[in-house]
Amino acid sequence: DAGITQSPRHKVTETGTPVTLRCHQTENHRYMYWYRQDPGHGLRLIHYSYGVKDTDKGEVSDGYSVSRSKTEDFLLTLESATSSQTSVYFCAISDSGGAFSTEAFFGQGTRLTVV
Amino acid sequence: GQQVMQIPQYQHVQEGEDFTTYCNSSTTLSNIQWYKQRPGGHPVFLIQLVKSGEVKKQKRLTFQFGEAKKNSSLHITATQTTDVGTYFCQLYSGAGSYQLTFGKGTKLSVIP
Numbered sequence: 747d748a749g750i751t752q753s754p755r756h757k758v759t760e761t762g763t764p765v766t767l768r769c770h771q772t773e774n775h776r777y778m779y780w781y782r783q784d785p786g787h788g789l790r791l792i793h794y795s796y797g798v799k800d801t802d803k804g805e806v807s808d809g810y811s812v813s814r815s816k817t818e819d820f821l822l823t824l825e826s827a828t829s830s831q832t833s834v835y836f837c838a839i840s841d842s843g844g845a846f847s848t849e850a851f852f853g854q855g856t857r858l859t860v861v
Numbered sequence: 862g863q864q865v866m867q868i869p870q871y872q873h874v875q876e877g878e879d880f881t882t883y884c885n886s887s888t889t890l891s892n893i894q895w896y897k898q899r900p901g902g903h904p905v906f907l908i909q910l911v912k913s914g915e916v917k918k919q920k921r922l923t924f925q926f927g928e929a930k931k932n933s934s935l936h937i938t939a940t941q942t943t944d945v946g947t948y949f950c951q952l953y954s955g956a957g958s959y960q961l962t963f964g965k966g967t968k969l970s971v972i973p
Contacts, residue, residue, distance in 0.1 A: 777959060779961060781963075786870075786965070787965065788867075788949065788963055788964060788965035788966045789904070789949065789963040789966075791960055791961070791962070794959060794960060794961075796959045802959070802960075804960060836903060836904070838904075838961075840961070843959035843961075844953060844959050846891070846892075847892070847894070847953050847959075847961055848892075848894070848909055849894060849906035849909060850894070850904075850906065850951070850961060851906070852903040852904045852905070853903065854903055855903050
């Protein structure tokens with residue numbers, strides 16, 4: 747498996763609290779992605795990064811922010827967690843993007859429950 | 862933006878039967894990738910298709926890219942219980958972005 751680690755793996759938090767999920771890679775890949783996975787919705791892109799300090803929104807970005815201050819780390823923050831953000835979150839990395847994208851490698855996932 | 866439809870959403874087969882999932886795009890694709898996610902696991906890359914009409918095989922799995930590069934299929938011959946999981950197609954979303962768009966997946970159940 748590619749060197750990609752998500753932390754924490756499981757988290758329970760209360761509504762209204764901020765939460766930060768971390769994705770760490772040792773592959774030096776340029777592109778990093780955060781997805782959420784919910785039954786019936788597949789993988790939906792939250793935010794992605796195409797370089798250090800270069801990020802952009804995905805299809806379900808409301809309520810989420812990201813930061814990438816160095817190549818290996820991509821942080822996802824839920825500014826004020828809501829129950830609708832209960833989900834499994836996956837980080838993915840890729841060394842190519844856009845029309846020439848190749849394979850993406852996924853982390854093990856973070857199961858977040860907002861109560 | 863890019864529209865992708867993956868069908869069927871669910872498929873239940875008897876062990877030994879064949880299985881096919883389809884991925885259809887609203888626009889012409891530069892390439893397409895396929896992934897498998899086992900229950901409780903994370904998506905794992907299977908293959909990439911690039912050329913029009915391309916066919917690639919991995920043991921009992923056959924992947925095909927349509928001639929017009931707007932659709933793709935994954936066919937499994939003689940399913941086994943180890944094939945259980947959800948199969949996703951992934952494609953470039955277009956519009957000059959770096960987004961990677963996934964189909965909603967086909968969940969395969971194999972009855973022993």
